[in-house]
Amino acid sequence: MIYLDHNATTHMHPSSRRLVDELLLRPMNPSAIHKIGREGKSVIEKARRQLAELLGVRDNMRDYRITFTASGTEASNIVIQNFRDGEIFAANFEHSSISKPTEELGNVNIVDVCSNGLIDLEDLERKLSLSTTGRKLVSLMIANNETGIIQPVKEAAKIARKYGAMIHSDAVQGVGKIPIDFIGLDVDFITVSGHKFGGGTGAGALIFRDEIHMKPIIYGGGQERSLRSGTENVLAIAAMGEAAARCKADLAERAKQMRQIRDYLEVKLLEKMPNTKIVGQEIDRIPNTTLILNSGKDAETLVISLDLKGFAISSGSACSSGKVGESATLRSMGYSLEEMKSAIRVSVSYNTTIREIDKFLQAFGEINK
Ligand code: PLP
Numbered sequence: 001m002i003y004l005d006h007n008a009t010t011h012m013h014p015s016s017r018r019l020v021d022e023l024l025l026r027p028m029n030p031s032a033i034h035k036i037g038r039e040g041k042s043v044i045e046k047a048r049r050q051l052a053e054l055l056g057v058r059d060n061m062r063d064y065r066i067t068f069t070a071s072g073t074e075a076s077n078i079v080i081q082n083f084r085d086g087e088i089f090a091a092n093f094e095h096s097s098i099s100k101p102t103e104e105l106g107n108v109n110i111v112d113v114c115s116n117g118l119i120d121l122e123d124l125e126r127k128l129s130l131s132t133t134g135r136k137l138v139s140l141m142i143a144n145n146e147t148g149i150i151q152p153v154k155e156a157a158k159i160a161r162k163y164g165a166m167i168h169s170d171a172v173q174g175v176g177k178i179p180i181d182f183i184g185l186d187v188d189f190i191t192v193s194g195h196k197f198g199g200g201t202g203a204g205a206l207i208f209r210d211e212i213h214m215k216p217i218i219y220g221g222g223q224e225r226s227l228r229s230g231t232e233n234v235l236a237i238a239a240m241g242e243a244a245a246r247c248k249a250d251l252a253e254r255a256k257q258m259r260q261i262r263d264y265l266e267v268k269l270l271e272k273m274p275n276t277k278i279v280g281q282e283i284d285r286i287p288n289t290t291l292i293l294n295s296g297k298d299a300e301t302l303v304i305s306l307d308l309k310g311f312a313i314s315s316g317s318a319c320s321s322g323k324v325g326e327s328a329t330l331r332s333m334g335y336s337l338e339e340m341k342s343a344i345r346v347s348v349s350y351n352t353t354i355r356e357i358d359k360f361l362q363a364f365g366e367i368n369k
Helices: 013-024 035-054 073-079 096-106 119-131 153-162 234-273 299-308 328-332 336-340 352-369
Strands: 066-067 087-091 108-111 135-137 166-170 189-193 202-208 291-293 344-347
Touching: 013 234, 035 066, 035 202, 035 234, 066 344, 073 135, 073 166, 073 189, 073 202, 087 119, 087 336, 096 108, 108 119, 119 135, 135 153, 153 166, 166 299, 234 291, 234 352, 291 328, 299 344, 299 352, 336 344
Parallel strands: 087 108, 087 135, 135 166, 166 189
Antiparallel strands: 066 202, 189 202, 291 344
């Protein structure tokens, strides 16, 4: 199988795998007082430092807090639930881990999106200026999971500050692909997810300014300074920490490799199939993502046909059930239903080879006649 679906999840990094292997046989509950328990505690504290290093808060660990969760979804839900009595400002292209809980709370003010896929900052400012709510949150993802388009989070943070709003950024698709500097972005909260950058599934984290008082959404034994009760997933947290350290060391090289492969794919694709379109090609994107519009064709059929030929890609608008729906991201950019239904996403890793891309293009061409 040639795997080209790295935005959905990616392989565990070999160093994380080695670490998991090593820890697997030890019954470590970090809350236990005995030696094995204390070892577990030191494993998760090391992971916290590694993540802090990657996100640029290692030297200020007193001012910033990292809370481990089971997923990116959970980390974002903690933030959203803490603004249940406020007003949330977000675009339609946010991941369902933001859009669903805000929909459920009924307190979201939808911010317009420009046709190039970027949030409309003027609309954000206008909506914030009209808001009479005291407690406001802007939630803006670093990069979109479907298109890869990078959002102007720093500029949005500036506007948020002007109107006394806090700002959260879902950095799940950014980590391991572009540098993420929490302090430089001037945000209050960031969400990350281990399985998107080589840590395997089962751990995510919420990073936030420590002065912000946060209420838990899960109550119990008081782990993670009472913000996230439940015995910590030591293996997944350790694997995420190790993956963060590897990202920190190799980010520039990885990004270069991903970009070369992705650009090769796009050039060859447009040469071979001039009827296809690539979303956001003129705008800054994370270096591994290509969203292809293939008008007149049905994405679901393409994904299944490619699967049968041994290629893993996803439809651009696949929701968690894997079914093709209407992509809120593409809708917000003004694409037609026909275009949305034809969208397929190819997301490469730094390990993807030119040979794999050539094979993919050949198979895609054969199916797409
Ligand atoms: N945010 C974005 C942008 C994502 O792409 C995803 C996963 O696809 C998530 C959040 C959810 O992360 P997790 O799978 O860790 O819940």
